[in-house]
Amino acid sequence: MTYCVAMCLDEGIVCLSDSRTNAGVDHINTFRKMTVFERAGDRVLVLMSAGNLAITQAVVSVLREHAAVQDRDSLWNAPTMFECARLVGDTIRRIYQLDADALKQFGLDFNASFILCGQIADEPPRLFNIYAAGNFIEASADTPYFQIGESKYGKPIVDRIVTRTTSLDEAAKCALISMDSTIRSNLSVGLPLDLLVYRRDELRVARHLSVDWDNPYFDMIHKEWGASLRKVFNALPNPDWTVWPGDTGTLPRIEVVAPSAARGGNGKPT
Template sequence: MTYCLGIITRSGLVIGADSRTNAGVDYISKYRKLFNFSLPGQRVVLLCTSGNLSITQAVLTALQRDLRTADCENLHTIPSMYDIACYIGEKVRDVQDRERPWLDRDQIDASCSLLLGGQVMGGDPELYLIYSQGNFIQATEETPFLQIGETKYGKPILDRLLDYETTVDSAAKCALLSIDSTMKSNISVGPPINLVMYRANSFVMKHQLQLQLGDRFLRTVRSEWEVALRTAFDGVSDIDWDHHSDNNVVDYHSLELD
């Protein structure tokens, strides 16, 4: 399992991912899931992967091969982020069509999903979720974040704190807390954590980090968040049991049988 998320705001873009994969409780490995295909000064292209590792690695290899091939359409020549999403979707379908019969024969799940974020000169920052079938959806002002992998544990904080006007710095902090909350509740998600923050219209990746297991800053953030949650919890009103009686609760012992 994995957890990757992307956040888009008026001021920029944040993408984060863990690095843990597993094929059962006795085989857990670490693989990078966040990849930077940017061309500094011209475009930022970031990609996160989730799902069948052989499929996503084959897709990444195909993207890298096109970048090395002269006169070949690639991530550095395609004119818009929408067209890049279409192009990656085609690569996903190509790999799926080639590999799925053999994986299906052995009842191996061949599904995958990818997050694509970035900005091409002349356009705005954009964020896409590309499905296993190669089709995709785009993040909007109303829905400024997208997730893949083990999404449920890290979603509540995003729902409560994020909107399109959130600063990109606050979005990065929110992303880190979302990933940490997921790691706290699910052992199949784990470090190293890769996190990038891109400021709109800068066309350069200045802010990126990798947090290893036991990282001092990660421990500090987790501790501060747990203290803040406890403080907030203690500040919530206690239930007034006397005022809100349980008159609607049926006492089955008092029922008369027909």
């Protein structure tokens, strides 16, 4: 499994993905889940994937092949981010037509999801969540971020912090905390991470970093976030039951009568 998060903000875009697959006690592999298509001054596209690795790699490979020859169905030639999302969706459908029946015979689902974000020319930065069926949705001002993969562990911090006006530095910090929470709770997500920061209208990647345990900032987050949570938790008062309503008997309750109470003195039912 994996975890990827992308945020489309007023200042630009922040993307973060892990690289773990096939997690187990003695079987852990590393495959990058982020692919960047960059033509400085024209476009920056970031594609992240989650799901069946063979499926997602096939989709990315086809997109790379078309980009290499710059044919009509290439991400280099798509005039808008919407058309780029449509091309990714069409490619997913092509792979489905090739592999879905064979996967079904082995009891496997066609499981793949993608995040596509970036900016083309004079368009504003845009962010899309693309599903296994090839259809997709776009981020909005109210929901400026998407997550794929093991999203449930890192979602609460993103929900509480990220808005459209969040700065890129704050968004990167939030993404890393979200990833740390996910790694803490799920063995199938792990380092190294790919962190990408893109500033609006620059049409080139500002930062693209690999993050591992030897990264001092991520190591600080890993230690300080847990300690800060415990500190805040301990600072909150315990419940004061004296200010809560008493047992009024209005809540539904099923009581089991002890056998001895339901029988007479001779042990027989009364």
